[in-house]
Amino acid sequence: MHSEAPFNAEPPLDRLRASFVTAAQDFYVRSHGDIPKLDAATHRLRVCGRVDRPLDLSMADLQALAPQRTLGAVLQCAGNRRADLQPVKPTSGDPWAAGAIGYAHWTGVALHEVLRAAGAAASAHVAFDGADQVEMAGRRFRYGVSIGMPRALQDDVLLAWAMNGETLRPEHGHPLRVVVPFYAGVRSPKWLTTITVQDHPSDNHMQQQDYKLLPASVTEATVDWQAGLTINEMPLNAAICTPQAQARLAPGATTIRGYAIAGRRAVARVDVSADGGGSWVQAALRHDPETPGAWTFWATTLDLPQGEHELVARAWDEAGQTQPACAGDVWNFKGYLCAAWHRVPVSVR
Amino acid sequence: MHSEAPFNAEPPLDRLRASFVTAAQDFYVRSHGDIPKLDAATHRLRVCGRVDRPLDLSMADLQALAPQRTLGAVLQCAGNRRADLQPVKPTSGDPWAAGAIGYAHWTGVALHEVLRAAGAAASAHVAFDGADQVEMAGRRFRYGVSIGMPRALQDDVLLAWAMNGETLRPEHGHPLRVVVPFYAGVRSPKWLTTITVQDHPSDNHMQQQDYKLLPASVTEATVDWQAGLTINEMPLNAAICTPQAQARLAPGATTIRGYAIAGRRAVARVDVSADGGGSWVQAALRHDPETPGAWTFWATTLDLPQGEHELVARAWDEAGQTQPACAGDVWNFKGYLCAAWHRVPVSVR
Numbered sequence: 294m295h296s297e298a299p300f301n302a303e304p305p306l307d308r309l310r311a312s313f314v315t316a317a318q319d320f321y322v323r324s325h326g327d328i329p330k331l332d333a334a335t336h337r338l339r340v341c342g343r344v345d346r347p348l349d350l351s352m353a354d355l356q357a358l359a360p361q362r363t364l365g366a367v368l369q370c371a372g373n374r375r376a377d378l379q380p381v382k383p384t385s386g387d388p389w390a391a392g393a394i395g396y397a398h399w400t401g402v403a404l405h406e407v408l409r410a411a412g413a414a415a416s417a418h419v420a421f422d423g424a425d426q427v428e429m430a431g432r433r434f435r436y437g438v439s440i441g442m443p444r445a446l447q448d449d450v451l452l453a454w455a456m457n458g459e460t461l462r463p464e465h466g467h468p469l470r471v472v473v474p475f476y477a478g479v480r481s482p483k484w485l486t487t488i489t490v491q492d493h494p495s496d497n498h499m500q501q502q503d504y505k506l507l508p509a510s511v512t513e514a515t516v517d518w519q520a521g522l523t524i525n526e527m528p529l530n531a532a533i534c535t536p537q538a539q540a541r542l543a544p545g546a547t548t549i550r551g552y553a554i555a556g557r558r559a560v561a562r563v564d565v566s567a568d569g570g571g572s573w574v575q576a577a578l579r580h581d582p583e584t585p586g587a588w589t590f591w592a593t594t595l596d597l598p599q600g601e602h603e604l605v606a607r608a609w610d611e612a613g614q615t616q617p618a619c620a621g622d623v624w625n626f627k628g629y630l631c632a633a634w635h636r637v638p639v640s641v642r
Numbered sequence: 643m644h645s646e647a648p649f650n651a652e653p654p655l656d657r658l659r660a661s662f663v664t665a666a667q668d669f670y671v672r673s674h675g676d677i678p679k680l681d682a683a684t685h686r687l688r689v690c691g692r693v694d695r696p697l698d699l700s701m702a703d704l705q706a707l708a709p710q711r712t713l714g715a716v717l718q719c720a721g722n723r724r725a726d727l728q729p730v731k732p733t734s735g736d737p738w739a740a741g742a743i744g745y746a747h748w749t750g751v752a753l754h755e756v757l758r759a760a761g762a763a764a765s766a767h768v769a770f771d772g773a774d775q776v777e778m779a780g781r782r783f784r785y786g787v788s789i790g791m792p793r794a795l796q797d798d799v800l801l802a803w804a805m806n807g808e809t810l811r812p813e814h815g816h817p818l819r820v821v822v823p824f825y826a827g828v829r830s831p832k833w834l835t836t837i838t839v840q841d842h843p844s845d846n847h848m849q850q851q852d853y854k855l856l857p858a859s860v861t862e863a864t865v866d867w868q869a870g871l872t873i874n875e876m877p878l879n880a881a882i883c884t885p886q887a888q889a890r891l892a893p894g895a896t897t898i899r900g901y902a903i904a905g906r907r908a909v910a911r912v913d914v915s916a917d918g919g920g921s922w923v924q925a926a927l928r929h930d931p932e933t934p935g936a937w938t939f940w941a942t943t944l945d946l947p948q949g950e951h952e953l954v955a956r957a958w959d960e961a962g963q964t965q966p967a968c969a970g971d972v973w974n975f976k977g978y979l980c981a982a983w984h985r986v987p988v989s990v991r
Contacts, residue, residue, distance in 0.1 A: 506910075506958075506962050508911070508913065508922060508924060509922065510921065510922065522910045522911065522958070522960065522962065524962060525960070525961075526907075526960065526961035526962075527961055527962060528961050528962045528963035528964070529963060556961055558875075561855075561871045562857070562871065564857065570971075572859065573857060573858065573859065575857060609855075609871070611871065611874070611875065612874075612875035612876055612877050612905055613855050613871065613873060613875075613876060613877045613978070613979040613981070614877035614878060614963065614981070615877070615966055615971065615972060616966065617964055617965065617966050617967060618966060618967060618968065618971055619967065622919075622964065622967055623964060629962070630962040632962070632963070
């Protein structure tokens with residue numbers, strides 16, 4: 294647990310790696326304010342802005358509006374693996390390990406069906422507001438973000454009320470959340486109350502002055518938020534889940550296990566090193582080829598002699614892309630998108 | 643020029659960077675055999691294999707078969723920047739600098755229209771044969787490769803007869819070539835004679851035993867080609883075109899110019915360093931947002947004091963992906979997909 298209020302927590306990595314589908318109780322929670330206590334029986338979703346037919350829907354209305362869909366998708370915090378950046382130089386934000394990620398089956402209706410029912414104009418952006426109240430930068434405001442209309446119209450963007458076949462838990466957005474596969478978790482708001490079709494991105498603090506990628510030379514004091522890259526899709530990444538950092542192991546065969554993720558691309562290869570990247574072996578991969586939004590699990594067994602070892606993992610995607618080696622090469626003051634080689638020191642006695 | 647027979651050549655990088663659209667005479671040439679001397683008036687294209695209506699088309703037939711299309715696309719050799727890998731350890735293949743790439747406007751018909759006219763079955767692969775004869779591995783055979791059917795059916799895959807508004811030159815595939823945007827040049831055969839719809843990838847040497855990405859530990863002696871990644875899409879890359887390596891410059895303001903490419907993604911940022919990557923500035927970018935197949939040109943002006951400097955460029959794409967720093971991190975014995983930071987030593991006197 295990184296903080297109690299707002300509630301921010303991630304699972305131990307061995308627990309995360311134990312199941313290809315992440316159980317709701319093991320799924321990381323990133324909140325920006327107190328968890329709203331909402332009642333599905335009285336909850337309303339409003340669809341407004343540049344629409345021909347503004348909607349004000351109960352959960353039952355929404356569920357009757359379009360066919361129910363279930364799809365598998367990873368959600369990952371933009372700050373996943375931030376802890377690996379902090380030895381380079383401190384950053385703002387919680388020091389997430391590699392557990393601010395999870396893979397679940399989400400059930401809901403496609404956002405584009407709701408937009409069509411409302412007669413959305415061919416505007417450029419779809420903004421979402423949550424019921425959660427954020428205190429930040431000396432102000433108190435409701436959480437809000439937006440995505441571009443081309444993404445909003447794709448089949449796989451859901452308004453979801455269930456996770457792994459069960460009603461959403463309060464901390465995961467009960468009774469209704471957005472799920473935007475391949476995008477950083479920030480664009481999948483929980484406790485959804487309002488969808489606004491508009492010509493500009495959300496003017497909410499979360500969209501405008503946070504969750505942007507900035508060069509290493511930029512600081513809190515010098516930041517020009519408009520110059521940052523809005524974080525949507527995320528880079529190629531891999532993490533070692535077992536053994537965990539600082540583990541003490543017996544000499545001999547040790548199985549190294551982890552996950553890898555390549556956005557819309559397939560993970561083509563995962564290399565594992567026991568000598569800090571001096572030499573590598575290729576791990577066995579477990580894909581779900583039917584589900585592009587899933588992650589890849591990998592494992593390999595190495596023979597580790599006595600001594601101190603730096604285990605390292607790196608992935609390659611189907612375009613022959615691989616990861617940068619050093620956290621210093623991707624450091625930024627907000628601590629986002631740490632996708633350098635994952636390094637795990639272990640001791641064999 | 644890397645070799646005269648087969649003819650393999652790339653332009654000087656300052657010339658490549660001088661024009662956003664690469665002139666035919668400046669466009670790299672990669673041949674695997676002698677350049678065939680073909681006559682457009684008598685050339686035939688056969689479409690066969692798992693089709694309802696095998697076709698045997700003259701160029702006039704082909705041009706009458708579907709609407710003419712022109713699109714902008716980069717073609718890049720899988721061995722572009724191989725020269726940057728060779729200081730790590732020798733590789734096979736020609737030591738291409740960063741000029742085995744170019745951007746042109748291609749005119750032809752969409753492959754999917756031809757496949758539809760032939761009544762192609764829903765097979766998995768589309769194989770192409772060229773008229774060029776390759777001598778390799780002790781055998782002489784016609785050049786052949788294949789692409790997957792899903793890619794073949796996309797709108798932007800062309801059978802092209804013109805480049806930048808002019809009839810294809812012999813070295814660029816006259817009278818007919820394939821253009822598969824975003825894929826390595828190997829999948830865009832020149833001197834096209836035959837299209838075969840089939841259930842398996844091409845069994846040609848070029849598809850099966852070449853143009854695959856293998857781990858650094860694999861050698862010519864130990865290679866298992868089936869375990870390699872077939873090179874189709876290519877990784878994020880950036881190159882400095884001016885000044886060129888070993889340039890002697892006057893102290894003061896120096897403009898650094900180059901290109902960057904991110905496959906189907908947009909180039910979001912290009913960082914330039916004059917101290918080997920210790921500090922970075924952000925270059926100005928020139929995109930063509932209407933043409934996803936185009937590259938990005940970039941430029942920035944640095945004040946260089948007297949001394950020896952290592953200029954470095956690296957790109958970031960819209961998913962926050964950046965490049966690995968060291969050529970050693972991407973080395974492979976075939977010398978493919980060198981996408982490490984581009985480093986250019988210069989001397990300021």
